[in-house]
Amino acid sequence: MPSKVEGWKDEVYGNEIREHLMEFAEQGWESIPEDEQDAWFERFKWWGLYHQRSGQESYFMMRIGTPNGVIKPGQLEVIGEVAKEYATGPVDNPEFGEAYCDWTTRQSIQLHWIKIEDIPEIFEKLEAVGLGTQQACGDSWRNIVGCPVAGKDKHEHVDAWSVAEDLHETFKGNDDYANLPRKWKVAIAGCDEGCGQGDINDLAFEPAEKDGEIGFNVRIGGGLSRKEPRLARDIDVWVPPEQAADVAHGMSALFRDHGDREDRFNARIKFLMDEWGPEKMRSVLQEDYVDFELATAGEDMRDQYSYNTGSQDGHNDHVGIHEQKDGNYYVGLNVLVGRMGADDVLELAELADEYGSGEVRLTQRQNIIVTDVPEENLDEFTSEPLLENYSPEPSPFMRGSIACTGTEYCSLSIVETKNRQVRYARWLKDNVELPEDHEDFHIHLSGCTASCAQPQIADVSLRGMKTRKDGEPVEALDIGLGGGLGDDPRFADWVEMRVPADEVPGAIKNLVNNFKDAREGGETFRDFVEDRDEETLAEMVEPEETDYDDPYMHNTKMTWYPYAEDDDMQSSPAPTNAAGESLPSDD
Amino acid sequence: MTTDVHQLDDGAWISVNDSREVNVSDLWLLARSDFCGCETTDFLAEGFVKVGVDYPDIQARIAGQCIACGESGVTDWLTVGRVVDPDSGEFYGVVHESVHFPEKRTRLSHSRE
Ligand code: HEM
Ligand code: SF4
Ligand SMILES: [Zn+2]
Numbered sequence: 001m002p003s004k005v006e007g008w009k010d011e012v013y014g015n016e017i018r019e020h021l022m023e024f025a026e027q028g029w030e031s032i033p034e035d036e037q038d039a040w041f042e043r044f045k046w047w048g049l050y051h052q053r054s055g056q057e058s059y060f061m062m063r064i065g066t067p068n069g070v071i072k073p074g075q076l077e078v079i080g081e082v083a084k085e086y087a088t089g090p091v092d093n094p095e096f097g098e099a100y101c102d103w104t105t106r107q108s109i110q111l112h113w114i115k116i117e118d119i120p121e122i123f124e125k126l127e128a129v130g131l132g133t134q135q136a137c138g139d140s141w142r143n144i145v146g147c148p149v150a151g152k153d154k155h156e157h158v159d160a161w162s163v164a165e166d167l168h169e170t171f172k173g174n175d176d177y178a179n180l181p182r183k184w185k186v187a188i189a190g191c192d193e194g195c196g197q198g199d200i201n202d203l204a205f206e207p208a209e210k211d212g213e214i215g216f217n218v219r220i221g222g223g224l225s226r227k228e229p230r231l232a233r234d235i236d237v238w239v240p241p242e243q244a245a246d247v248a249h250g251m252s253a254l255f256r257d258h259g260d261r262e263d264r265f266n267a268r269i270k271f272l273m274d275e276w277g278p279e280k281m282r283s284v285l286q287e288d289y290v291d292f293e294l295a296t297a298g299e300d301m302r303d304q305y306s307y308n309t310g311s312q313d314g315h316n317d318h319v320g321i322h323e324q325k326d327g328n329y330y331v332g333l334n335v336l337v338g339r340m341g342a343d344d345v346l347e348l349a350e351l352a353d354e355y356g357s358g359e360v361r362l363t364q365r366q367n368i369i370v371t372d373v374p375e376e377n378l379d380e381f382t383s384e385p386l387l388e389n390y391s392p393e394p395s396p397f398m399r400g401s402i403a404c405t406g407t408e409y410c411s412l413s414i415v416e417t418k419n420r421q422v423r424y425a426r427w428l429k430d431n432v433e434l435p436e437d438h439e440d441f442h443i444h445l446s447g448c449t450a451s452c453a454q455p456q457i458a459d460v461s462l463r464g465m466k467t468r469k470d471g472e473p474v475e476a477l478d479i480g481l482g483g484g485l486g487d488d489p490r491f492a493d494w495v496e497m498r499v500p501a502d503e504v505p506g507a508i509k510n511l512v513n514n515f516k517d518a519r520e521g522g523e524t525f526r527d528f529v530e531d532r533d534e535e536t537l538a539e540m541v542e543p544e545e546t547d548y549d550d551p552y553m554h555n556t557k558m559t560w561y562p563y564a565e566d567d568d569m570q571s572s573p574a575p576t577n578a579a580g581e582s583l584p585s586d587d
Numbered sequence: 588m589t590t591d592v593h594q595l596d597d598g599a600w601i602s603v604n605d606s607r608e609v610n611v612s613d614l615w616l617l618a619r620s621d622f623c624g625c626e627t628t629d630f631l632a633e634g635f636v637k638v639g640v641d642y643p644d645i646q647a648r649i650a651g652q653c654i655a656c657g658e659s660g661v662t663d664w665l666t667v668g669r670v671v672d673p674d675s676g677e678f679y680g681v682v683h684e685s686v687h688f689p690e691k692r693t694r695l696s697h698s699r700e
Contacts, residue, residue, distance in 0.1 A: 034605055411600055414611070466614065558614040
């Protein structure tokens with residue numbers, strides 16, 4: 001039997017949702033019939049709107065997908081303005097203030113506290129500059145991720161940006177693929193550094209050479225969610241750039257027709273890959289979904305990959321000042337946990353205009369890059385006061401931090417994430433010294449097993465849990481070690497479970513010190529972990545209370561908003577009307 | 588009116604008659620279950636895998652973990668609340684901190700993913 005959600009999708013889905021959304025927006029929140037709310041909220045995701053968690057009814061998270069992280073000149077200012085005007089809730093966030101933008105691990109933008117009544121105005125502003133929310137969530141072709149400096153990078157062998165842009169145009173709003181069994185995530189890169197992170201996407205195009213021509217090898221079925229992480233598997237196919245779209249058509253049609261529509265937990269293509277294996281995947285693609293002979297895989301560049309590898313040389317991220325192939329520079333700025341105040345966004349938009357071309361790009365490490373800065377502007381740009389907080393030369397603990405949405409807004413979450421990770425990073429910066437040869441040390445915090453912060457591919461992986469301390473339930477984290485991508489990608493080993501959240505900084509401090517004592521020669525942290533068994537590693541973690549103070553130990557998910565003075569669920573103002581005034585709730 | 592129950596947002600919560608009623612991240616105490624070796628399982632709910640109605644009970648199988656011993660898996664059917672009067676459709680949630688007894692066998696009138 002098709003799932004409930006499939007039934008709703010059969011009735012209305014894809015582009016046509018928009019007119020209903022606009023009508024509800026016109027008539028206000030209360031016009032959505034109570035017994036249709038579940039169905040409409042499921043559908044609204046396709047247009048980038050995700051109903052916030054329990055206690056925050058009538059408020060939406062809104063996601064704007066970018067192609068490949070590219071934010072063109074003029075767009076950042078509009079993003080900042082929309083955030084400032086519409087993304088404010090009943091209570092400020094103590095670290096980030098009233099309005100802010102989240103740069104996400106898939107090069108998208110998330111705003112919160114959006115009211116449905118504001119959607120027509122917001123869409124008009126975004127669409128006027130070529131931005132949009134279409135297919136940002138839901139069972140659709142999501143935004144394409146890739147090397148964020150595609151088209152500019154000296155390490156690029158084939159211009160992936162033009163292919164990414166073509167895929168973006170082709171599959172956005174395309175009715176043939178509007179109703180997929182589940183989300184469909186695509187990555188592309190043309191550089192030899194591996195910054196597309198194709199291994200954790202449903203469909204990956206990776207640079208490869210065949211008969212003297214550079215094109216892409218194709219991998220299928222990566223993903224991290226639900227304690228079922230998978231690396232994308234090689235299906236032995238190479239395509240030239242001009243046929244990438246044909247293979248993308250074929251693969252997403254294959255997924256549309258063969259993905260599991262009865263069980264959403266089994267729907268992602270990684271599970272079909274488990275069932276079929278790469279040979280069958282290839283042969284079904286060849287026989288039923290493309291009308292030309294697929295070439296076998298070319299010679300890839302995976303042995304040169306450095307991105308998120310822990311190798312300590314080459315690009316592990318895009319932070320810092322780097323020369324582009326046109327002689328200008330790109331300046332990668334660190335944004336701690338990916339969240340940037342709306343005023344800062346507006347200021348950065350001005351600076352990007354003044355010193356660069358006005359273009360910026362988002363990375364899969366929740367950071368932002370200002371591109372096209374001429375050499376003579378570098379000194380002045382990097383001495384701007386704004387860059388003290390968004391530094392191109394941050395502490396490794398600031399630089400390596402990634403955190404997901406967590407209990408602040410997300411219904412799946414178990415623990416508080418972003419504000420906690422901000423406090424972790426500050427404490428670690430002040431109290432822990434990495435070995436001198438370690439500039440990169442990635443700590444990823446996910447509030448649950450969905451793994452939006454990509455914890456399994458970090459040096460230190462943190463995942464939301466609970467435990468009891470003196471009999472009382474407190475927020476806790478599982479700690480994993482040694483994950484990373486590259487030629488030989490590896491998911492973290494979970495070595496120490498259910499560590500109370502206030503003991504995690506102490507645990508990381510002890511771990512780093514033990515690593516410094518026990519490492520042999522120039523062993524990197526990642527190699528160190530790989531060469532030792534779980535028991536040895538677990539002993540090195542040693543959770544410990546320190547002077548680090550964690551204000552989120554109580555069960556923040558049981559509050560209506562973790563940072564409200566009166567955070568009791570019963571005190572929630574939601575649902576509210578367009579003006580933010582409380583409405584009677586149904587129970 | 589028939590009672591309409593489903594899990595949504597990847598198992599984050601249970602909807603009963605289009606109202607968000609039961610959420611992940613709560614701790615449930617499970618007794619006489621063979622979920623783990625503990626006498627009572629101190630169970631963290633991480634996701635609703637299946638939901639169903641066994642009038643008047645609303646039941647669910649929940650993915651999660653015992654936070655005392657670390658065993659993880661999916662529970663047998665647990666009653667998470669009741670809809671006593673199908674006409675009003677009003678849902679009464681159980682107190683998840685009190686002790687619960689998962690059932691192996693069930694006479695579910697219907698169940699969904
Ligand atoms: C309201 C907040 C969010 C919710 C409810 C949510 C939900 C989920 C869920 C359910 C999964 C597992 C997906 C699956 O089974 O396919 C997932 C995975 C993921 N999400 Fe989110 N997510 C949220 C925010 C984010 C953010 C901020 C990003 C960045 C764009 C993000 C990116 C990802 C990534 C990269 C993964 C893991 C990789 C994978 O398996 O594809 N999510 N999210
Ligand atoms: S990892 Fe879990 S808690 Fe974090 S945003 Fe994703 S679904 Fe929410
Ligand atoms: Zn147990």
